[in-house]
Amino acid sequence: MRRLIVSAIALALAGAVASPVVLAADAAAPSVQAVTGTTQLPRNVRPSHYAVSITPHADKLAFDGKVAVDVDVLEPTRSITLNAIDMTFASATLTPRGGKPWTAKVSVDDQAQTAVFTFDKPVPAGAYTLSMTYAGKIGTQANGLFAIDYDTKAGKKRALYTQFENSDARRFIPSWDEPAYKATFDLDVTVPTGLMAVNNMPAASSKDLGNGLTHVVFKTSPKMSTYLLFFGLGDFDRATTMSGDTEIGVVVQKGHVAQAQFALESSKAVLAEYNDYFGVPYPLPKLDNIGSPGSSQFFGAMENWGAIYTFEYALLLDPSISTQRDRQGVFGIAAHEMAHQWFGDLVTMRWWDDLWLNEGFASWMASRTTAKLHPEWQTELDNVDIREQAMSRDAAATTHPIVQHIETVEQASQAFDAITYSKGEAVIRMLEGYVGADTWREGVRRYIKAHSYNNTVSDDLWHEMDAAAGKPVSTIAHDFTLQPGVPMIKVVSTACAGGNTTVQLEQGEFSKDQPNKKPLMWHVPVTAQVGKGAVATALVADGKGTITVPGCGPVVVNAGQGGYYRTLYAPKEFQALRGAFAGLQPIDQLGIMGDTWAMAMAGVETPANYMDLAKAVTPDSVPQVWGEVVDGLLGLDGYYRGDAARQATFRKFATARLAPELKRVGWVPRDGEPAPVKILRPQLIGALGSLGDKAVLAEAQRRFDANDMPAELRKTIISVVASNANAATWDKLHAQAKAETTPLIKDELYAMLSTAKDDALAQRALDLALTDEPGATNSAGMISIAGRNHPDMAFDFAVAHKAQVDKLVDSTSSARYYPGIGSSSFDPAMPGKVQAFAEKYIAATSRRGADAVIANIKYRTQVRSERLPAVDAWLKKNG
Numbered sequence: 001m002r003r004l005i006v007s008a009i010a011l012a013l014a015g016a017v018a019s020p021v022v023l024a025a026d027a028a029a030p031s032v033q034a035v036t037g038t039t040q041l042p043r044n045v046r047p048s049h050y051a052v053s054i055t056p057h058a059d060k061l062a063f064d065g066k067v068a069v070d071v072d073v074l075e076p077t078r079s080i081t082l083n084a085i086d087m088t089f090a091s092a093t094l095t096p097r098g099g100k101p102w103t104a105k106v107s108v109d110d111q112a113q114t115a116v117f118t119f120d121k122p123v124p125a126g127a128y129t130l131s132m133t134y135a136g137k138i139g140t141q142a143n144g145l146f147a148i149d150y151d152t153k154a155g156k157k158r159a160l161y162t163q164f165e166n167s168d169a170r171r172f173i174p175s176w177d178e179p180a181y182k183a184t185f186d187l188d189v190t191v192p193t194g195l196m197a198v199n200n201m202p203a204a205s206s207k208d209l210g211n212g213l214t215h216v217v218f219k220t221s222p223k224m225s226t227y228l229l230f231f232g233l234g235d236f237d238r239a240t241t242m243s244g245d246t247e248i249g250v251v252v253q254k255g256h257v258a259q260a261q262f263a264l265e266s267s268k269a270v271l272a273e274y275n276d277y278f279g280v281p282y283p284l285p286k287l288d289n290i291g292s293p294g295s296s297q298f299f300g301a302m303e304n305w306g307a308i309y310t311f312e313y314a315l316l317l318d319p320s321i322s323t324q325r326d327r328q329g330v331f332g333i334a335a336h337e338m339a340h341q342w343f344g345d346l347v348t349m350r351w352w353d354d355l356w357l358n359e360g361f362a363s364w365m366a367s368r369t370t371a372k373l374h375p376e377w378q379t380e381l382d383n384v385d386i387r388e389q390a391m392s393r394d395a396a397a398t399t400h401p402i403v404q405h406i407e408t409v410e411q412a413s414q415a416f417d418a419i420t421y422s423k424g425e426a427v428i429r430m431l432e433g434y435v436g437a438d439t440w441r442e443g444v445r446r447y448i449k450a451h452s453y454n455n456t457v458s459d460d461l462w463h464e465m466d467a468a469a470g471k472p473v474s475t476i477a478h479d480f481t482l483q484p485g486v487p488m489i490k491v492v493s494t495a496c497a498g499g500n501t502t503v504q505l506e507q508g509e510f511s512k513d514q515p516n517k518k519p520l521m522w523h524v525p526v527t528a529q530v531g532k533g534a535v536a537t538a539l540v541a542d543g544k545g546t547i548t549v550p551g552c553g554p555v556v557v558n559a560g561q562g563g564y565y566r567t568l569y570a571p572k573e574f575q576a577l578r579g580a581f582a583g584l585q586p587i588d589q590l591g592i593m594g595d596t597w598a599m600a601m602a603g604v605e606t607p608a609n610y611m612d613l614a615k616a617v618t619p620d621s622v623p624q625v626w627g628e629v630v631d632g633l634l635g636l637d638g639y640y641r642g643d644a645a646r647q648a649t650f651r652k653f654a655t656a657r658l659a660p661e662l663k664r665v666g667w668v669p670r671d672g673e674p675a676p677v678k679i680l681r682p683q684l685i686g687a688l689g690s691l692g693d694k695a696v697l698a699e700a701q702r703r704f705d706a707n708d709m710p711a712e713l714r715k716t717i718i719s720v721v722a723s724n725a726n727a728a729t730w731d732k733l734h735a736q737a738k739a740e741t742t743p744l745i746k747d748e749l750y751a752m753l754s755t756a757k758d759d760a761l762a763q764r765a766l767d768l769a770l771t772d773e774p775g776a777t778n779s780a781g782m783i784s785i786a787g788r789n790h791p792d793m794a795f796d797f798a799v800a801h802k803a804q805v806d807k808l809v810d811s812t813s814s815a816r817y818y819p820g821i822g823s824s825s826f827d828p829a830m831p832g833k834v835q836a837f838a839e840k841y842i843a844a845t846s847r848r849g850a851d852a853v854i855a856n857i858k859y860r861t862q863v864r865s866e867r868l869p870a871v872d873a874w875l876k877k878n879g
């Protein structure tokens with residue numbers, strides 16, 4: 001699954017890009033714990049095959065189901081328990097192989113999400129078929145089987161899709177809905193003739209029943225987990241291409257296949273790359289990517305085996321609005337979901353404790369493959385950003401280890417967070433660097449081969465990796481996956497002798513909110529480099545280390561930025577690096593800026609160090625480094641919110657820093673310019689618009705009024721205009737949103753309405769979100785986005801209208817959704833409000849998201865009061 005991507009532009013305008021707030025969190029779990037498989041269902045019965053028949057009634061938002069499950073009863077039992085929710089049973093029987101059916105009494109437990117089938121006398125061990133007829137519901141948010149209504153030039157349409165991860169297959173089939181219960185599936189559906197039905201497998205037969213309905217039977221799936229099953233139905237078009245023996249397809253609303261062409265071609269290239277990398281060819285006959293209008297607060301795409309589901313904003317490219325960033329997003333998300341076809345679908349974590357095996361790996365594989373197949377995008381420089389997302393979350397006391405104990409469905413949902421994805425990815429990158437890329441691939445191949453069609457825990461991977469590497473990778477891996485937190489490597493001193501530099505290192509721990517914490521200990525693979533000399537490596541253990549680097553001069557520790565740790569330089573070493581900053585590798589410039597920002601905000605070093613670096617960036621620095629300056633300055637600007645006089649002084653400096661860069665880059669995209677420039681341009685325009693730069697505001701308004709907006713800038717220009725809108729402009733945008741018939745554009749316009757800085761207009765956006773107008777899956781996002789500029793207003797509004805808002809949020813997101821709305825507040829009352837909300841509405845075992853938001857508000861408030869004075873002082877001296 002790919003986590004939700006909120007419009008980066010909307011966030012940039014709200015000044016929330018730097019140090020992103022990551023909402024999911026878990027209670028502090030400082031102790032190292034053993035990994036054990038777990039389950040909520042009794043282990044006495046195992047399913048092996050499901051034969052499922054579904055008849056959807058889209059107009060009534062209901063469906064009829066029939067399922068026959070082949071099961072093995074492992075010991076005599078009076079009852080069989082499986083997962084089911086929001087369904088009613090008409091009948092249930094248990095038939096021994098070759099015997100007469102036993103009738104079961106069904107009782108449903110909504111709280112436990114189970115159905116229990118009880119028998120008059122004990123059922124002996126043996127092979128049976130459990131047959132059930134039942135009726136279920138079609139939702140309007142992305143859980144279970146759900147409907148998406150969308151506009152087209154030919155009027156309103158309704159399509160159906162399924163979304164089961166983490167625990168919603170039980171809304172579609174009464175089932176053993178846990179990843180370790182793998183089985184094969186036969187799905188057949190009775191659907192309106194003329195609509196396209198899609199499953200993980202191709203259709204085996206399709207028969208027009210003559211009554212307006214068609215019966216479609218799909219081929220038997222391979223053995224897989226329930227959460228990977230997929231069914232979609234709608235007025236679709238499908239385009240295909242071949243990659244070896246595999247048919248690659250895109251399935252989108254009618255008339256839109258041209259917009260999916262890039263995704264189709266990318267998927268073809270990625271499949272060939274993965275077949276080679278994993279050493280086990282993709283095992284299904286086809287691989288579709290199904291595009292859907294709308295959105296979810298939980299995810300952007302889902303890796304159903306053979307039938308990836310992706311929201312249109314992450315799959316389609318529209319020539320009138322899509323950008324270079326969108327293009328890279330389409331590629332990266334397809335690459336992520338396709339990596340899951342092996343890591344997740346073919347080999348699956350035994351239980352949600354090891355979710356990172358799916359998500360960390362797919363994230364890493366997508367980044368690696370994007371950089372390999374599109375070197376011209378220079379996405380390897382984004383790795384620093386990914387690490388920052390993880391460390392920002394991981395340095396708070398509310399963090400958790402990558403591998404964590406999960407008990408409830410809600411806890412499993414909350415595990416889809418920056419630690420699982422981004423820390424997982426960063427740690428894999430570090431380990432790959434430690435053993436070498438070829439050895440790492442060899443370990444991955446061994447692991448996939450050994451565990452195909454089965455389930456694993458993390459140690460299964462480390463076992464194969466140790467064997468491939470011939471050295472204990474697992475020692476380092478355990479340190480970074482079983483304990484939480486961010487190591488801090490301190491460069492204590494450097495000394496040059498005989499043409500080599502000897503660097504003394506100490507290991508501490510970087511914490512944002514526990515300054516006096518006793519550091520945990522890690523085995524840390526450290527790299528260091530002087531100038532363009534050879535990179536030296538060392539393993540820091542027991543808190544100390546020495547590394548000898550060829551050459552003399554300023555030393556970069558964590559050279560290449562592959563390590564998951566922060567680097568704190570002694571003052572003399574930092575000054576030397578600052579002096580040499582312009583000549584450093586771009587990736588190291590980014591890493592040093594990220595470390596300095598984080599440690600300056602946490603009070604580990606002075607904010608003046610960050611400001612010095614922001615000033616040291618030169619016109620010929622690469623666009624990504626300028627992007628980092630944009631993020632840092634916008635982050636600081638966000639801290640000044642509500643303090644107009646000091647903010648004006650800061651903005652004078654920030655504008656003077658960024659405006660000349662925009663002048664260099666220009667407003668109009670040039671043919672053949674590098675991809676990173678295409679990405680930097682909207683960043684600069686958005687930032688300067690956010691900082692209130694008069695020239696940018698005027699030019700954005702002029703282009704909006706004249707409808708003179710190149711596709712690459714359209715979203716940015718509208719964002720600048722929308723966030724600074726007066727009532728007349730807002731009304732004009734609203735009218736455009738209402739009239740728009742392309743969902744990809746329409747959804748974006750409604751999101752923009754929520755970016756208004758003006759209180760009254762933000763209130764109008766909130767009110768609008770509660771109407772049917774924006775579409776059932778757009779409204780929750782509108783409220784969240786309004787919360788970026790107006791956290792207090794939006795949070796109070798959502799809580800006051802909770803009954804209505806609940807219907808706008810998928811159940812997998814709800815425990816994080818409300819606290820997240822208030823997360824950028826500086827109101828001292830907000831932590832108490834979030835706490836009160838959590839105590840009233842969120843189960844005690846699922847309050848980690850709320851705890852993280854509370855901790856983050858307190859942290860940001862502290863940064864504002866304790867760090868900004870040093871920025872003020874720096875501005876006075878240097879501004």
Ligand SMILES: [Zn+2]
Nearest residue numbers: 001002359362
């Ligand atoms: Zn994923």
